[in-house]
Amino acid sequence: MELTDSAIVTKARLGDADAFRVLVERHGRPLFRLAFRMTGNQQDAEDVVQESFLRAWRQLGRFDDRASFGTWLYRIATNCSLDVMRSRKRRSADAQVEDPVLSLPSGDPTPERVAMSGEVRERVAEAMDELSAAERTAFVLRHFEGMRIEEVGRALGCQPGAAKHSVFRAVRKLRRALEPVASGAR
Amino acid sequence: MNHLSEEQLILHYYDEEEDALAAERHLGECEACRALYGSLQRALNVVDSLPVPEPGAEYGEQVWRRIEHRLPARRGARWVWALPAPWRWAAAGAAFAALLVAAFLAGRFYPHPRQAAQLAAADPQAGERILLVAVGDYLERSQMVLIELANARSPGSLDISAEQERAVDLVSENRLYRQTAGHTGDAAVASVLDELERVLLDITHAPSRLSPGELDKLRQRLEAEGILFKIRVLGSNVRNQEEKGSEVAPRAAGQKL
Numbered sequence: 001m002e003l004t005d006s007a008i009v010t011k012a013r014l015g016d017a018d019a020f021r022v023l024v025e026r027h028g029r030p031l032f033r034l035a036f037r038m039t040g041n042q043q044d045a046e047d048v049v050q051e052s053f054l055r056a057w058r059q060l061g062r063f064d065d066r067a068s069f070g071t072w073l074y075r076i077a078t079n080c081s082l083d084v085m086r087s088r089k090r091r092s093a094d095a096q097v098e099d100p101v102l103s104l105p106s107g108d109p110t111p112e113r114v115a116m117s118g119e120v121r122e123r124v125a126e127a128m129d130e131l132s133a134a135e136r137t138a139f140v141l142r143h144f145e146g147m148r149i150e151e152v153g154r155a156l157g158c159q160p161g162a163a164k165h166s167v168f169r170a171v172r173k174l175r176r177a178l179e180p181v182a183s184g185a186r
Numbered sequence: 187m188n189h190l191s192e193e194q195l196i197l198h199y200y201d202e203e204e205d206a207l208a209a210e211r212h213l214g215e216c217e218a219c220r221a222l223y224g225s226l227q228r229a230l231n232v233v234d235s236l237p238v239p240e241p242g243a244e245y246g247e248q249v250w251r252r253i254e255h256r257l258p259a260r261r262g263a264r265w266v267w268a269l270p271a272p273w274r275w276a277a278a279g280a281a282f283a284a285l286l287v288a289a290f291l292a293g294r295f296y297p298h299p300r301q302a303a304q305l306a307a308a309d310p311q312a313g314e315r316i317l318l319v320a321v322g323d324y325l326e327r328s329q330m331v332l333i334e335l336a337n338a339r340s341p342g343s344l345d346i347s348a349e350q351e352r353a354v355d356l357v358s359e360n361r362l363y364r365q366t367a368g369h370t371g372d373a374a375v376a377s378v379l380d381e382l383e384r385v386l387l388d389i390t391h392a393p394s395r396l397s398p399g400e401l402d403k404l405r406q407r408l409e410a411e412g413i414l415f416k417i418r419v420l421g422s423n424v425r426n427q428e429e430k431g432s433e434v435a436p437r438a439a440g441q442k443l
Contacts, residue, residue, distance in 0.1 A: 017257060024253070025246030032241045042239055050253050051415055057257050058337065083412030124236045142200060143230065149202060171196045175229040182228035 005069035013060050020060075024053050027070060030145075031077050037140045038081035039088075040125055048084055052077040067154075074145070075155045078137050085133060120181055127177035131170050138166035139174070190219045195226055258333070318424050321363050321375065325421040328356050328382055329414060335389070335401075336408050344401055347394040353386045360386065378420045385413050 005026070011019035031052060035045035055076050056063075063072055128136060134156070141152045142163075153163035190198070190212055197203040198210075213220050331352050338344055360383045367375040385408070396404065408414060 017254070020257070021250050021254075024250045028246030028249045029241045032245060033238055036238050047419075049249055050256075051418070053249065053253055054256060054418075055415075058333070061337070061339070079409060079412070080415060083415050086412070087416065120232060121236060124233055128233075128236075143233070149200075167200075168193050168196055171226070171230070172192060174233060175226055178229040178232050179225060182225065182232045 006065060009060065009063060009065070009069055012057070013063075020053075020057055023056075023069065023073075027073055028053075030070075031073065034074060034077055034140065034145060035081055037144050038078065038137065039084050040128065041088075044081075044084045044088070048077055048080045051080045055080065071147075071151060071155050074141070075157065078141070078155065082133050082137065085136075123178060123181045127174050130177060131173060134166045135170035135173070138163050139170035142167045143171075189216065190223075192222065192226075195219070195223050198223070199226060199230065318427055321367075322421060322424045324356070324359055324363060325417050325424065327352075328360075328386070329417050329421070331356065331389075332385070332408060332414055332417070336405050336414065338401060341398075343395040343397050345395050346389070346392070350390050350392070350394060353389040357383060357386045357390060375420065375424075378416050381411065381413060382417065385411065 003022070005023065008019045008022050012023065028049060031049050032045055035048035035052075036042065039045050039048060052073060056073055059076070063069065131139065137156060138152050141147045141155055142149060147155065149164045149167060150160045152167070153160040156163055156166075190209055194203060194209060198206065198213075203209050213223055331349050335346065335349055338346070360379055364376050364379040364383065367373075367379060388407075389404075392400070392404070
């Protein structure tokens with residue numbers, strides 16, 4: 001029978017690294033997807049995943065057993081992602097931001113589709129970059145991770161009302177920014 | 187029913203609207219709201235088109251291999267967590283005393299930072315390597331102080347005077363390394379050292395006994411600024427450069443021969 005996160009955390013807290021390994025293997029992929037949505041960059045996402053697990057290991061003593069380990073881990077990962085995003089903003093004057101999609105395997109689309117999808121991706125990436133850190137985080141957790149707004153609040157350490165307004169602002173901004181692209185894609 | 191607000195439509199889209207049936211009914215009857223809702227759906231569909239690389243099934247295992255050797259050992263944690271609380275505190279005290287002795291000995295036997303900076307100034311090539319080693323060591327010691335504070339727990343107020351003393355030493359070293367990094371044009375190192383100095387200064391200026399609330403604020407600040415993460419990233423870069431330097435040095439020596 002598969003052990004619950006909570007049972008594994010108890011073992012890991014006692015210094016059982018193998019137990020912690022199970023948590024890394026269980027949560028690694030979803031955490032990568034979250035980090036990629038947050039940072040928009042594969043290398044940064046990899047760094048965030050590693051750093052999040054290292055922080056989680058160090059802070060296991062502070063984890064409240066009554067909470068969900070996944071939500072707690074997401075909170076750590078969102079903080080790491082925000083660190084990365086802030087430091088990237090500082091670096092952006094010196095270096096061009098890598099297109100996160102360029103390294104993806106191609107599905108052999110037509111040249112027209114490439115041009116169009118490239119432009120759409122660019123617009124989406126730009127629109128996402130226009131969101132504040134709080135808006136982007138709340139939106140990613142609600143839209144891509146499917147968390148209820150209350151859970152988003154818990155993951156961000158804020159009131160559900162504040163999380164809800166961050167989601168509203170994010171969606172409103174995205175709708176306005178992507179309206180022309182979205183109408184064209186109809 | 188009045189028109190649905192954009193907020194209500196967003197909640198409806200995410201299936202979090204309290205009265206979903208009424209919203210659905212209104213959308214069926216009201217063209218304006220339907221148009222707005224359609225625009226919202228299309229925009230969010232476009233957002234969904236942004237692809238995400240899908241990590242393979244073995245991704246978790248790969249992450250584990252990368253971090254396994256970097257996990258700070260929870261030495262003795264097994265038996266410490268099994269002890270009753272008062273004994274746990276006694277064990278923590280003993281461990282802390284041992285750490286103080288180790289820090290004292292390390293302080294006596296490490297090369298003086300001023301020496302490293304002077305050597306760096308005298309011979310830029312050899313100096314760069316000496317500086318890398320010194321900065322790497324400095325970052326590790328700073329990290330240790332910050333980690334201890336970040337992980338400190340106490341039911342009452344906590345005496346941080348020992349950490350403050352170490353922070354005072356680290357601040358004076360920091361200035362030297364920061365200036366040298368500034369002279370050698372290493373802006374990334376100088377910037378992280380600058381941030382680190384501000385955090386260390388705040389620690390030295392804090393009261394020597396912190397209430398749980400103050401300690402929590404300090405922890406939150408460390409987390410919010412992500413200084414530990416930055417130190418780790420810089421430390422890892424410095425170590426990589428060190429390794430590259432030690433690979434290049436023997437080859438260069440061989441060429442001369």
